[in-house]
Amino acid sequence: MNANLKKSPRNPQLLLTAGAATLLVGGGAIAYWFFSRQGQLSVMPVGANVIPQDALMVLSVTTESNQWRQMREFGTQRSQAAFEQTLTQWRDRLLTSRGLDYGRDVQPWIGKEVTVAFLPPQAGIDNSNPAQPRVTPQPMMMVLPISDPLKAKQTLEQSAVAQGKWAERQYKGVQIRENQGDPAQSMSFAVLDAQEMVLTNHPKAIEKAIDTYKGGAALTGTPGYGDALTQVNAEQPLARFYVNIPAAANTSAANSTRPLPPQSLSQLQQNQGFAGTAILASEGIQFKSISWLKPDSQRRFDTRNNAKIMLNRLPSDTLMMASGGDLKRFWQDYAQGVSANPIRLINPEALKQGIKTTVGLDLEKDFLNWMEGEFTLALVPAQQGAPASLPAGLVFMVKTNDRRSAETTLKRLDETMAAKYTFKVEEAKVAGQSLVNWSLPTANINISRGWLDGDVAFLSLGAPVAQNLLPKPTSALAESEMFRKSTTSDLAQNNGHFFVNVDRLLELKNFPLLQLPIANRSALEAMNAIGVTASVTSDRTARYDVFVMLKKTDN
Known part of the structure; x- marks a missing residue:
């Protein structure tokens, strides 16, 4: 012991050097993790922190008018008419039926991308009365980023006055507005911290969005999702999509008249997701897509x-x-x-x-x-x-x-x-x-x-x-x-x-x-x-x- 004590005066410099090296390595690892994580978050679609992790499919589309104008240059007269009809149906369903006009009431405050998520069917089932179960349409939510909170607030207030059928309630400190009309045209919406507006076609779905926003399992936490998006990222995408293969397989198996064999269902469960990006080019549309397996999957490509x-x-x-x-x-x-x-x-x-x-x-x-x-x-x-x-x-x-x-x-x-x-x-x-x-x-x-x-x-x-x-x-x-x-x-x-x-x-x-x-x-x-x-x-x-x-x- 005495011998060790005699040597101790020589050790502080060595310990200091080793400690500094450990801090540098550890700090570098933490910095690498942080910046790689930030890079993955930067490629996430709008609303990825609001959309539940069990969403079946997620689709994000640009709101930049130049890209949609360029998109309308493609096709034949017949295909353009069909494309225009589809857009018109969505516009009428979401806006016109509620007295809103996109150019006047939405475009002035909306961000550069809108995200739509399709949720598992069970999110739209009301079992409050088991004797008379009521099934609503496919549960879905839409997330709209807010670039101008004041204009967004004005639009919401004008819409509420014009419609006159909106009810208000609180859920976990967030104000929710819901229309009281036809259940088939049901809509609930809420604004989260003046940054995002969430619209859903079912009251339970808006609550699930708020739960997710306040710390629930979100799309951002899906294993491999951020890394997959990084590999197919583009600067100005027309659209981006994601399919939750295990959740989609479970939903299909539960609602199909021809059940999947256990072996096939098990194989699908080995997959994690399929994601992609659509980019406009001078002669058409480029899709870059990727599929990946779960981290614990026994399967290998x-x-x-x-x-x-x-x-x-x-x-x-x-x-x-x-x-x-x-x-x-x-x-x-x-x-x-x-x-x-x-x-x-x-x-x-x-x-x-x-x-x-x-x-x-x-x-x-x-x-x-x-x-x-x-x-x-x-x-x-x-x-x-x-x-x-x-x-x-x-x-x-x-x-x-x-x-x-x-x-x-x-x-x-x-x-x-x-x-x-x-x-x-x-x-x-x-x-x-x-x-x-x-x-x-x-x-x-x-x-x-x-x-x-x-x-x-x-x-x-x-x-x-x-x-x-x-x-x-x-x-x-x-x-x-x-x-x-x-x-x-x-x-x-x-x-x-x-x-x-x-x-x-x-x-x-x-x-x-x-x-x-x-x-x-x-x-x-x-x-x-x-x-x-x-x-x-x-x-x-x-x-x-x-x-x-x-x-x-x-x-």
Whole structure:
């Protein structure tokens, strides 16, 4: 002990240095946390501190008139009329029916963004009388930032006098005004610290907003939300959105006539959210979106971004295409989550059983086992002179990891088609390369299969388009100006694309996929093309950049 005491005079400087270093490191960590937190809060939409964390969906839109004026330049006369009708319906529902005019009563005091949140249905259920439960419309709230409190106060007072049906009450020190008319037109609103006005269509929803504002679980506290918004942030967005995937899944499961299987619901619960930003561009609208998993999720994304070659294997006049990096993995993920997927293009079990029944082959063992590479499914236009009944050919390509197994399966397929279905199976050559054609003399059916670059198997159905693919396209899709513009993205690597040349696709006649309802067709007619670029950015996040190229009119 004495020895230690003798050494102690030398230690204060060392202790001071160590203490200073600890403070610097600790202070730096605190500063980093603070500023990163501030950065995340700065990208939050208006009202994120008022909107409850269990909100199903949140949509924020700009109030800047220049952007809406630019938006009105896009589309056709028919699509513009539909867009104008939608805006008019919202205006009449929220303002005109209450004696308000946006330009006169709202625009002078409103901030740069308005946020609408859709709440779980149970927030709109009044169970005060269980014998006669009353269900209101979808509970929702709107948050309007106040840039001029005095003008906002004048508008509210004028509205109250004009309507004459507003009642007032207090909730946790906040004054609430509510109209006493038709429950279907019910509205409650409150002003929070002269900064934000909250409007809801149900008295319980306004109380929930106040609870959230005063410290309840808010949208700002959603795990990963701030970081996700930072990755898709833009300086002047037209709109921003967020979907609470677990809450939406629970609501869907509780209110659906066809309940989700527990496994599918559990898989959806692994997700945290899907968010995005819409930005106006000179030729359309750019969407930057991101999905992410919960912090404690057992699920992980495959971080390989392998989509590289298919864009050079398709011709530049391709009408539609979808591609990915690993067909086997893609199918496994799709099949596992299909029951919870709102878009069910294919029933996995039906396809598997159909292949087994028709050709006696197993989907997983005989096909997917050699399909662990990049793939694409595309619609390629027929060459001039093709029959009017065959305006395009459907092309499937996949890079194989085992050509020997692929050849074995394809030969068995040839034999079955010839023996069981009396197809004429014969070899042919196109541009010096071998392929196999299947044809039915009694029907106008053309199927061709072959190989590209030695390890890419292809199959075409419909119009004969093998000449467009072999030995390689004269001009590739990757070189198409429309494709390049519609898939512009800041993602360095990608895991696939989706592309539609809407203009040319709508020109096809007698094509069953295009028999659309008038409302949907009018929206498509306003577009030139749609492009999507997908990328897995980490084992918990995936990005999707979408560009919608729109037509312009002088109207």
